[in-house]
Structures are given as C-alpha cells and as structure tokens.
Amino acid sequence: MQSPNSILITGASSGIGEALALAYAVPGRQLWLTGRDSARLAAVADAARAKGARVTAAALDVLDRQALGDWIRAADDGVPIDLAIANAGISGGTGGGDGLSGETEEQARRILAVNIEGVLNTIHPLIPRMVARKRGQLALMSSLAAFRGMPGAPAYCASKAAVRSYGEGLRGELMGQGVQVTVICPGFVRSRMTAVNTFPMPFLMDADRAARIVVQGLAANRARIAFPWPTYAVSWLLGVLPPSWTDALLAQAPRKA
Ligand SMILES: NC(=O)c1ccc[n+]([C@@H]2O[C@H](COP(=O)([O-])OP(=O)(O)OC[C@H]3O[C@@H](n4cnc5c(N)ncnc54)[C@H](OP(=O)(O)O)[C@@H]3O)[C@@H](O)[C@H]2O)c1
Numbered sequence: 450m451q452s453p454n455s456i457l458i459t460g461a462s463s464g465i466g467e468a469l470a471l472a473y474a475v476p477g478r479q480l481w482l483t484g485r486d487s488a489r490l491a492a493v494a495d496a497a498r499a500k501g502a503r504v505t506a507a508a509l510d511v512l513d514r515q516a517l518g519d520w521i522r523a524a525d526d527g528v529p530i531d532l533a534i535a536n537a538g539i540s541g542g543t544g545g546g547d548g549l550s551g552e553t554e555e556q557a558r559r560i561l562a563v564n565i566e567g568v569l570n571t572i573h574p575l576i577p578r579m580v581a582r583k584r585g586q587l588a589l590m591s592s593l594a595a596f597r598g599m600p601g602a603p604a605y606c607a608s609k610a611a612v613r614s615y616g617e618g619l620r621g622e623l624m625g626q627g628v629q630v631t632v633i634c635p636g637f638v639r640s641r642m643t644a645v646n647t648f649p650m651p652f653l654m655d656a657d658r659a660a661r662i663v664v665q666g667l668a669a670n671r672a673r674i675a676f677p678w679p680t681y682a683v684s685w686l687l688g689v690l691p692p693s694w695t696d697a698l699l700a701q702a703p704r705k706a
Pocket of ligand 1: 459466483509536537543641
C-alpha cells in the first residue's frame with residue numbers, strides 16, 4: 450500500500466512505540482499516539498511535532514475497551530487510519546508484580562490481559578471500517594518469545610504466542626478484503642522493558658534500529674517481521690525441537706530477577 454498518511458500507535462510513550470512514532474513523524478502525516486504516562490507521551494508527541502507531523506495524543510489504558518474504542522473511532526472519523534500498530538505491552542519486569550519471583554499469578558493475569566486484550570481493543574474498532582474502505586493495515590506486536598514457552602516468563606511467552614497466531618489467522622481472513630495484517634516478532638530491544646534484565650541479552654539492539662526494520666517490513670506488507678535473524682533462528686529451532694530435548698537446557702536459561 451502507498452505510504453500511510455494516518456497512523457495509530459499504542460504504547461507510544463516509551464521504547465519501541467516511541468521509536469516508531471518518531472520514525473513515522475514526517476511533515477503532513479497524522480499520528481495518533483497513546484500510552485498511559487501523560488508526561489512521557491507528551492514528550493514523544495512534542496518530538497514528533499518537531500519533525501513536522503500532526504500529532505494527537507491521549508493517555509489511555511488499552512484495557513479500557515470503551516474509552517480506547519471511542520477514541521480510535523473518533524480519530525478514524527477525523528483522518529481515516531491507514532495503519533494501526535498495536536504495540537502496548539508489559540512483561541514480568543514492567544507488569545507491577547512483587548518483583549521477587551518472576552511472574553506471580555497476578556502478574557501472569559495482567560500480562561495476558563494487557564498483551565492480548567489490549568491488542569484486540571486496538572484493532573477491532575478499526576476492522577469493520579478498514580474492510581468497508583477496502584484498505585488499511587494492522588500490525589500486531591508479538592515477540593520472538595512467541596515461539597517457545599520459556600521458564601521465567603510463561604505468561605509473557607503465552608501472550609505473545611496468542612498474538613502471533615491471532616495475527617497470522619487474521620491476515621488470511623482479511624486478505625481478500627483489502628486489509629493487510631502483519632505480526633512483529635522482535636528479539637531483545639533496548640527499552641524500559643529490557644532495562645530490568647540483569648542477564649546477557651544476545652544481539653540487543655536500539656529501539657531506533659528496531660523501528661527502522663519494522664517500518665521497512667510494514668511497507669513491504671510482510672506477514673511476519675522477525676529480527677534479528679540469529680535470535681529468530683534459535684527461537685524457531687527451540688519451538689520445533691521436542692520439548693524433552695530442550696527442557697533441561699531452558700531450565701538453566703537466565704531469567705528476570
Ligand atoms: N524490548 C524488547 O526486547 C521487546 C521484544 C519483543 C517484543 N516487545 C514488545 O514490544 C512492545 C513495546 O515494548 P517496549 O520494549 O518498548 O517496552 P516499554 O518501553 O515498557 O513500552 C511499553 C509501552 O506500552 C505501554 N503500555 C503498557 N501497558 C499499557 C496499558 N495497560 N495501557 C496502555 N499502554 C500500556 C507503555 O505505556 P506507559 O509507559 O505510558 O505506561 C509503553 O508505552 C511490547 O508489546 C513488548 O512486549 C519488546
């Protein structure tokens with residue numbers, strides 16, 4: 450599809466979402482940005498405006514289905530959204546649990562809710578509108594963690610596996626209706642989410658670089674944008690090997706404190 454003119458990004462107040470907002474900020478383009486932290490979101494909006502974009506920002510929780518849906522529909526009434534990136538997400542480290550034992554039950558429930566329902570709440574207000582227009586693009590933020598449940602982050606991996614499958618299925622479902630769907634599976638990217646990790650993160654990359662890869666992949670309407678390739682190869686292999694071969698290895702893998 451031609452370069453998107455109106456773009457919605459959730460989780461734009463930080464990390465990959467912030468980098469995407471700035472990567473897409475060019476004169477004349479309309480950006481709709483959300484996150485929860487108003488101050489950080491305002492700073493990103495100002496930086497995008499400084500690059501010439503028109504920006505409307507609203508602090509919203511992706512779990513507030515009604516408020517988020519109303520805001521998205523109003524935005525779409527204003528300047529029809531060409532591309533929506535459902536990026537907001539949390540992990541055991543940013544999920545606000547007790548921070549002592551990885552994913553507690555409460556953290557696990559919250560991670561599954563934010564990472565899955567948050568995506569649904571973002572894309573579903575737009576699907577009927579994009580189908581009616583026979584154009585539009587949806588990008589769902591998954592992760593390379595989607596390919597194999599990892600000790601230390603079972604809920605996070607499960608949430609990203611759900612998003613990946615959902616996006617892959619939706620792509621086929623909407624293909625004939627003019628709406629493109631892409632699943633994004635990054636490896637380790639520098640952000641508030643990974644800042645809490647004390648273990649070595651292979652091929653850790655800056656959010657700006659990740660954003661450039663995502664922008665290129667979306668422009669090419671790729672089904673899956675998975676990077677960097679060495680981490681992708683290992684994640685993919687861990688997913689296809691019999692669990693009995695990999696359980697012992699993964700039990701030794703480092704995890705969030
Ligand atoms: N960093 C990585 O290595 C990596 C790898 C693969 C996938 N991902 C995925 O990439 C996405 C962005 O993560 P990041 O690394 O950029 O982390 P981040 O810096 O912590 O950013 C997360 C963003 O999501 C927003 N968010 C979280 N919970 C929300 C909620 N309930 N309602 C609305 N917004 C909410 C945050 O908003 P506030 O800060 O304003 O609350 C923030 O803007 C996530 O889906 C993550 O799972 C990250």
